[in-house]
Amino acid sequence: MTRTHAIQALGLGALLLCAPGCLSGARNLGAATTPVGTTEVGVSVNAIAFERGRERAYLPNPELTFRKGAGENWDWGGRLTLLGLELGTRHRLIERSPWTVSVAPSAGAWFVPVTNNSTEPVNFRLGAQTLVDYRLNPTWTLTGGASLMGTFAGPLTVFQGRFNGAHLLASPGGSLGVAYRMSPSLELRAEGGLELPLDLKDGRRPLAGYVGLTLRWGRANAR
Amino acid sequence: MGGYPDETGPRYSGDHRAPVADSAVDPASLTVVTFNLAFAENVPEAITALSSAPLAEADVILMQEMDAPAVERIATELGMAYVYYPASVAKDGDDFGNAVLSRWPITADAKINLPHDDPYHQQHRIAVAATLDIRGTPVQVVSVHGATPIVGLGARLEQAETVLHAVEGAAPSQVIAGDFNTSDPGSLTQTVQLFTEGGFQWASEGVGDTADSIIGGLPLDSVFTRGLTPVERGVDMRPAGSDHHPVWVRFAWPP
Numbered sequence: 001m002t003r004t005h006a007i008q009a010l011g012l013g014a015l016l017l018c019a020p021g022c023l024s025g026a027r028n029l030g031a032a033t034t035p036v037g038t039t040e041v042g043v044s045v046n047a048i049a050f051e052r053g054r055e056r057a058y059l060p061n062p063e064l065t066f067r068k069g070a071g072e073n074w075d076w077g078g079r080l081t082l083l084g085l086e087l088g089t090r091h092r093l094i095e096r097s098p099w100t101v102s103v104a105p106s107a108g109a110w111f112v113p114v115t116n117n118s119t120e121p122v123n124f125r126l127g128a129q130t131l132v133d134y135r136l137n138p139t140w141t142l143t144g145g146a147s148l149m150g151t152f153a154g155p156l157t158v159f160q161g162r163f164n165g166a167h168l169l170a171s172p173g174g175s176l177g178v179a180y181r182m183s184p185s186l187e188l189r190a191e192g193g194l195e196l197p198l199d200l201k202d203g204r205r206p207l208a209g210y211v212g213l214t215l216r217w218g219r220a221n222a223r
Numbered sequence: 224m225g226g227y228p229d230e231t232g233p234r235y236s237g238d239h240r241a242p243v244a245d246s247a248v249d250p251a252s253l254t255v256v257t258f259n260l261a262f263a264e265n266v267p268e269a270i271t272a273l274s275s276a277p278l279a280e281a282d283v284i285l286m287q288e289m290d291a292p293a294v295e296r297i298a299t300e301l302g303m304a305y306v307y308y309p310a311s312v313a314k315d316g317d318d319f320g321n322a323v324l325s326r327w328p329i330t331a332d333a334k335i336n337l338p339h340d341d342p343y344h345q346q347h348r349i350a351v352a353a354t355l356d357i358r359g360t361p362v363q364v365v366s367v368h369g370a371t372p373i374v375g376l377g378a379r380l381e382q383a384e385t386v387l388h389a390v391e392g393a394a395p396s397q398v399i400a401g402d403f404n405t406s407d408p409g410s411l412t413q414t415v416q417l418f419t420e421g422g423f424q425w426a427s428e429g430v431g432d433t434a435d436s437i438i439g440g441l442p443l444d445s446v447f448t449r450g451l452t453p454v455e456r457g458v459d460m461r462p463a464g465s466d467h468h469p470v471w472v473r474f475a476w477p478p
Binding site for chain 1: 340342378380
């Protein structure tokens, strides 16, 4: 390997390190809210598919997640990537065994280092996801989700009040997941999802999607 | 920084070919060079490079990041005809645009405005097309300067597509060359695919990196052709006054 190749490899490595800041629709959540007095933390490894030029590209996207029980029927939490943070709440609307239905509004901000047709460095997302759990047995739970997210994507000049090249997108999406309860405090969740971004100016954009695994650990708060 | 979106100008042209020009005899081949001279700040060094082999054999030099005085000086020193259109004004206040220099008469030319101005610098980019009369055979050449990766790959592909549409069917033999800013992963592949789908051959295929950067060499510059057969190609890695290196392709003649 020549010095040039080594430098190129370093450059590519840096790009891959930063690239997980890409927007991801992955939430890796079930409908059951975190009990009051419990905090859950999780590690997710997602693979995301997104529009790159005129092709689809795929990248790994690690995330840290957390939830904290806040009330009998609601919790709050978020997910953290290298270059983004999303915070939100989750509200349990229906609990009728084996079904649970929740809605989870969220808001987030991301920096995306790779620009594309409707992708810009500065991103704000606001929206909500409806989650439906169906418990097969005490160990296995299926989760379906439907979401609608609005995204503002703009160049860094938005901080100077210049909005040339900015985009507004609406992204309906859906997800399907399965959770395996490994122990009372440990859950492994696999999830996949799709989003169909609609650029309010340029129209429909190609599908974006993800698949991922999340290991989530819950702990009752010390009294 | 301002731009020049007017399709008609500003326009600069000149003809510094010798009275009894090389164009009096049939060429044995046609050599095209593309060269981004980095804001035209090192013109003497560029002239030195362009005056020695293999670049001295160039019939056509397609240049980017040029201003009018630099184009005039290079054309005068090398004894070539030229046409130049500025696209925008650079940070130093000088114009910033594309030029076509030719040892053969330029019979027609046009400025092609590219979409997707750089939102950070309000920098407009263009391509410049010129039709050359090579002993009665028309050849269209196009000097392209695509946007930097900051506007995204999708935008740069739309810029390339704009050029393809603008020159479609304009001449039986065409060369489109320039700085396509294909530095990011996958961008060169998708650019080549776009030109291939448009009926063009990647004439500079295999020349390797064409520009220096802090992360190493980058393949920013390319030459595409339709109706001509490339027989030899390369990158002149000698210092030429720019972070880009001149890329040259020798085509068989007659086509």
